[in-house]
Amino acid sequence: MPAFPCPSCGTSFNVAASQAGSQTNCPHCGQTVNLPKLGELRRLDATASESGAVAASLSQAGSLSGSRVAFVACFFVAAIAAILGGFCLIRGWAITVPGSTADHIVEIETYYPELPAAQLVREWQQIESFSEELAMPYPYRQIADERSAWLRKGMLGMLAAAIVAGLAAVIGVVGRPTRADA
Numbered sequence: 001m002p003a004f005p006c007p008s009c010g011t012s013f014n015v016a017a018s019q020a021g022s023q024t025n026c027p028h029c030g031q032t033v034n035l036p037k038l039g040e041l042r043r044l045d046a047t048a049s050e051s052g053a054v055a056a057s058l059s060q061a062g063s064l065s066g067s068r069v070a071f072v073a074c075f076f077v078a079a080i081a082a083i084l085g086g087f088c089l090i091r092g093w094a095i096t097v098p099g100s101t102a103d104h105i106v107e108i109e110t111y112y113p114e115l116p117a118a119q120l121v122r123e124w125q126q127i128e129s130f131s132e133e134l135a136m137p138y139p140y141r142q143i144a145d146e147r148s149a150w151l152r153k154g155m156l157g158m159l160a161a162a163i164v165a166g167l168a169a170v171i172g173v174v175g176r177p178t179r180a181d182a
């Protein structure tokens with residue numbers, strides 16, 4: 001059914017082919033409208049739907065290039081996050097921790113029983129004067145903390161990279177032109 005734009009109000013309305021060449025009232029403004037002959041009516045309709053299709057494909061092209069930009073941006077953010085995360089992981093893995101709390105306890109357990117009583121008393125007095133809480137952690141503990149901080153940053157970087165890469169994949173799939181567009 002061809003569509004005809006009302007010369008009075010501009011709103012298009014559908015016209016039956018049998019109405020071509022006759023008069024009708026616009027369903028929107030009620031004006032009496034002279035309808036063109038069938039050939040002219042079809043030509044008008046074809047032009048209107050063609051310009052509509054062009055407008056639709058133009059807006060689709062716009063959103064396509066927009067999603068491509070978003071895809072590339074996500075890809076780069078994911079790559080940077082993966083590089084930073086990888087750097088942190090490698091730094092963490094490269095650190096060798098020279099001891100553990102378990103080793104330290106074993107060391108103390110073998111060391112203290114060998115001390116003479118007088119030395120034990122002095123050690124206790126030192127603990128009393130310095131307080132039982134150590135202001136500074138043991139060096140192996142500090143190194144272990146530094147190692148786990150690097151590994152934590154590395155894991156966070158990799159997690160961020162994975163999330164953004166997933167986002168890029170979603171944008172890539174959604175933004176991909178379908179066969180009908182090509």
Ligand SMILES: [Zn+2]
Pocket residue numbers: 006007008009010011026027028029030031
């Ligand atoms: Zn009208």
